[in-house]
Amino acid sequence: LPCLHTLCSGCLEESSMQCPVCRAPWPSGAGTQALDNVFFESLQRRLSVYQQIAREQAFCTRCKEPAHYWCFECEQLICTKCFEAHQWFLKHEARPLAELRSQSVREFLDGTRKSNIIFCSNPNHRSPMLTSIYCRGCSKPLCCSCALLDRGHSELKCDISMEIQQRQDELDTMTQDLQEQDRTFGAAQAQMRSAISQLGRVRADTEEFIRERVREVVAHVLEQERELLQGVGARYQRDYEEIAGQLGRLDAVLQRIRMGSVLVQRMKLYASDQEVLDMHDFLRKALHQLRQEEPQSLRATVHTDSFDEFRVRLQDLVSCITRGTDAALSRRASPEAASTPRDTCGTDPPEEVPRDQMQASGLAVVQPVPGAHPVPVYAFSIQDPSLREEGTNTTTPQKRKACQTECPRKAVKMESEEGEESRW
Template sequence: THWGSQQSSTALVMEEEFQFLLCQGCQKEPRNPKLLSCLHTLCTDCLEENKPVGQCPICQAPIPQASGIPDQDNLLFANLQAKLSTYQKIVSSSDLVCDRCKDLAEFWCSECEEFFCIRCFEAHQWFSKKKSHETRKVRELKAESARQFLEGARKSSILFCSNPTHNDQNYITSIYCRGCLKPLCCSCALLDSEHSKLYCNIQTEIERRQEELGSLSEELKRKKAHFEDVYKSLKGKADHMDQVRTENQELIRKSVEHMVQLIREKEQELLEMVERQHRLGNEDLEGKLKKMEAVLKRMGASEQLVEKMHLYASDQEVMDMHPFMKGSLEELMKLQPLAVGASVQAGDFAKCKAKLQFLKDSGPPPPAEATPTSLQARWQLYALSESRRPDSPLV
């Protein structure tokens, strides 16, 4: 699948490396990507289409929201899309203009997300000298790969105070309170003396959260191996059940070909019996296989998202997405593989084979005896003897 269309802001230049940003349902560039509790990411169009079902179309995990639209945005994917759009704009355009005065742009500020000409750049540097804004020359960015551009934007990301009244960018945070579970600026930290012993460096907390997600992901990988073993075992049993069905069908067809018309009428009865036995034996396996497939898909999505968090997530994205992801990963860790039942027994088809053997032993009658009445009588005699056996299986 190519990344978007030619008109897309993040067209083919992205290639395979960023295919994970596509909606996992329709494989298109998503609008407002939403993160489900199973850690699959879907666009709003897919969620709207799937609303009557109320389940993830990938793994059938329930979507608890009545609207069918999860509350959690995939901030990582949405922000990566925006950054890749900017990168595409930089590498594909030779006449970028300043966002302030429309002169030729020569600089880019990843924090302001704006292009500047030389004059506006100097003004920006003066006004933001205390805010640690990192600006780059456009010609340098053009020479970078998409991965290098994203890495630079990630390193320059700044965290701001969580206090809603501190929406001014002067309130940069370097402190995390483990009591109220929020990042704080120095002013808020000084005013909150009650939690002073619970403060730590914000980078320490970010590293702890990344390590926590990494540990959960590693545990999940080990657990995933058990689920894969169960899945393979169930799949093997299902394949064996299919093989038994196929062998019996072939045996029935070859035998029935040598019998008279009346016996041919019994062919369908025997085939239906085999199919019924297969269906009854296979229903449980199919249910377990679907459950294993769903869980494995969830584990795969979880593993991928944690990996991309390590590669691309900014500090703010880690802080915002960690609680939701942690809850989903811990819930997934509670799941246990289904127990695998006994092996498929060829004896499940014993009654069918017994009826077939009776037909073969009877053999095609001589021409004088080849009447529907005589053949029907033989079959009725066999059916009567079978019904009187104490261990005779029910039809």
């Protein structure tokens, strides 16, 4: 695939327009179709043969008898009987399996690697013709006869070994250039993981802070605790998903970079010349696309101050409850205020006292908290001793006409509190 992952034909048919391994989408276009990985197929076949030889489960390819030889040219397992006929007609190099069992996997793969067995690409030859010439204009290997007849590309022909070595060197250079990309994406990946860890610590600290403060309030504030914790969880989930998405992209690109490096190194060690020629353009295009990849952000900043919103809401909630309790205690402690009849006449409500004047006079302004229980807009504070002394000397205010008898209970309470504060 363009992302350098190899799939079997079954998985390739079942998968949609994205890689099932790294979820990378397939770019549209005729030049980006999946390539038959001849190198992987050849390597898999040779590894299967080595496993049969090492486990002493190798059978003759022709007669299915226990095999004792391996032909490097035919790539077949041969028994002793078939070996005699094989050597009589073909004269190929065949080695005993006992000798191959003593080799390592690397030695076996290196020994089975085919070199300089490339035939002319002209289909008109009656028999395959070995070639040592490569035409860069046609991008095909040619025999001497075809090279002489191809006069249009006379200056574009070169030795095929030189062309293969040049392509291998080009892939090596691109792989070395990708090492810088590997370090860059690795650093970004580490920062992303650190950011997620820091985000988790901030979440834990915020939850602990919320729990400690919520334990100090009355039972009905437990509902507010649940809402605040849900808000913290939602904020954490949002930030986590944002960073996790970038981390997933970094993981995918890093995986492709390392897969490309491993693939190039294995091709350099085990691929035949024909396999290098077949896969060079595809690999070069894929590695070039990887060189153009850049991480979105080298510094993942965790906005820890976004959790301060929940701290502020909690502080306002506690302040509202505390100050509301102080106001209730002040009304209970003042018998005159408690025994004063409430006048519900239709007179104009008292004018709104400016915020600065209220703060200067000792009146506490309570801000309503979204989602919290309703509290008085104005609350009297008993923390100022001058106000308490003044309140004791205040005469009973004149009664107002009772003309609003159908007002809601909550509205009457608010008006009475405003009346008390206006008197102060």
